[in-house]
Amino acid sequence: MAKSKDNKKSSSDSRVSKAVVNRLSLYLRELSRLERAGIETTSSTKLGQMLGFSDAQVRKDLANFGQFGYPGVGYRCSELIASIRQIMGTDQRWPVALVGVGNLGRALLGYRGFSHQGFNTVAAFDLDAKIVGTEIEGIPVFNLEEIDHIVEQKSIQLAILAVPATAAQEVAERLVAAGIRGILNFAAVTLKLPDHITVIGVDLAIEMEQLSFAMTSRMP
Amino acid sequence: MAKSKDNKKSSSDSRVSKAVVNRLSLYLRELSRLERAGIETTSSTKLGQMLGFSDAQVRKDLANFGQFGYPGVGYRCSELIASIRQIMGTDQRWPVALVGVGNLGRALLGYRGFSHQGFNTVAAFDLDAKIVGTEIEGIPVFNLEEIDHIVEQKSIQLAILAVPATAAQEVAERLVAAGIRGILNFAAVTLKLPDHITVIGVDLAIEMEQLSFAMTSRMP
DNA sequence: TAGATTGTTAATCGATTAACAATC
DNA sequence: TAGATTGTTAATCGATTAACAATC
Numbered sequence: 001m002a003k004s005k006d007n008k009k010s011s012s013d014s015r016v017s018k019a020v021v022n023r024l025s026l027y028l029r030e031l032s033r034l035e036r037a038g039i040e041t042t043s044s045t046k047l048g049q050m051l052g053f054s055d056a057q058v059r060k061d062l063a064n065f066g067q068f069g070y071p072g073v074g075y076r077c078s079e080l081i082a083s084i085r086q087i088m089g090t091d092q093r094w095p096v097a098l099v100g101v102g103n104l105g106r107a108l109l110g111y112r113g114f115s116h117q118g119f120n121t122v123a124a125f126d127l128d129a130k131i132v133g134t135e136i137e138g139i140p141v142f143n144l145e146e147i148d149h150i151v152e153q154k155s156i157q158l159a160i161l162a163v164p165a166t167a168a169q170e171v172a173e174r175l176v177a178a179g180i181r182g183i184l185n186f187a188a189v190t191l192k193l194p195d196h197i198t199v200i201g202v203d204l205a206i207e208m209e210q211l212s213f214a215m216t217s218r219m220p
Numbered sequence: 221m222a223k224s225k226d227n228k229k230s231s232s233d234s235r236v237s238k239a240v241v242n243r244l245s246l247y248l249r250e251l252s253r254l255e256r257a258g259i260e261t262t263s264s265t266k267l268g269q270m271l272g273f274s275d276a277q278v279r280k281d282l283a284n285f286g287q288f289g290y291p292g293v294g295y296r297c298s299e300l301i302a303s304i305r306q307i308m309g310t311d312q313r314w315p316v317a318l319v320g321v322g323n324l325g326r327a328l329l330g331y332r333g334f335s336h337q338g339f340n341t342v343a344a345f346d347l348d349a350k351i352v353g354t355e356i357e358g359i360p361v362f363n364l365e366e367i368d369h370i371v372e373q374k375s376i377q378l379a380i381l382a383v384p385a386t387a388a389q390e391v392a393e394r395l396v397a398a399g400i401r402g403i404l405n406f407a408a409v410t411l412k413l414p415d416h417i418t419v420i421g422v423d424l425a426i427e428m429e430q431l432s433f434a435m436t437s438r439m440p
Numbered sequence: 441t442a443g444a445t446t447g448t449t450a451a452t453c454g455a456t457t458a459a460c461a462a463t464c
Numbered sequence: 465t466a467g468a469t470t471g472t473t474a475a476t477c478g479a480t481t482a483a484c485a486a487t488c
Binding site for chain 2: 467468469470471472
């Protein structure tokens, strides 16, 4: 085990920035790749190089949560993976609701990448009578009216919101009323929700704009 | 027009952070909403409030690129929209290639949100003989072999990469060889590409992890 | 042992906020 | 005019990097 004094900082004391948590996910992704490749040990320098960060940054990020390495040796991939999973909360399974089974929602239902990381889409919701009651990719589609019931029954805390922008605020409020505490929002609107609700916004048009800005500013 | 001395900083002098450019996109999104609602004027305070930023931050971000407001009055929505579009490069149309017509790729082909912002998916690429030669959502699907040809013919600089993670690095290198300069990467890998290539990564599993971290750290 | 690498403290750098004269 | 709000400079805050003793 890593270090005898395993006084990891309690997970709730550290007010840690969004950027740190994002990098933690990237470390996890690289570490998993190394482990799959049969590599047992790595270092802050190597990990940083793979991702374009400094070695100091890697160590500092991890230091927010405890001591995970061995001076003179580095980090054991499998151990660090387990530690980061625990920090991120992905050492447990999270049942997820997907709301809005349109084009994008359907693709997300079929997306295999989530389950690896500990996320299980267990219920989908829509208003379209043609699909309510069916199963898509093995996941039952319910009428949105049933959200309170199902969220409670399946102890769901997380939702993926893939409804049209015009409906997003209203649907989000229903999710919160149903007991959802975290939302991955694909709608191109800023949701106004109570402070205790976590919202991560993914706006694909905005990501494309970052590209066009880069093309435009670094003119060749 | 805004200010008589329109000495906007030249778009290439300002080395501006990723965070600033992202907020610019958010300002643009809110301004468009206001304009659609028939509101003609706003202020840094109001704009900030809508998005959870300080008024000073809004003004500082804009100050990177010029002077767009009227002291005592605020900003004219339509003018500021036009200015930000110009800064972002979305005052012009960008032809885009979509590579990898699987589950997610197909959804992205059907996604209407891009074209509003000035992006036009004009060609899709895949290896699957069953779909090569067909049109999906009105967009022709080509064999990946044809990428060089088509990219040149259609003057494409931007690509959306939606292939399996295992293929992403190899396919990305082909895109670069074909002349692509910016990639929106949905594959869960860090691409190793020349410095002059801009890559924006969107990893949905990582976004979900941000949620589970929030659930786990702010335990109720 | 010599070489490598951690965790951590101090120094630097950059980003955000506060404050205010200028302006409408 | 009085009130509102900009653009900008200076002050503060936070994040990144450098440096190094401790450790294997």
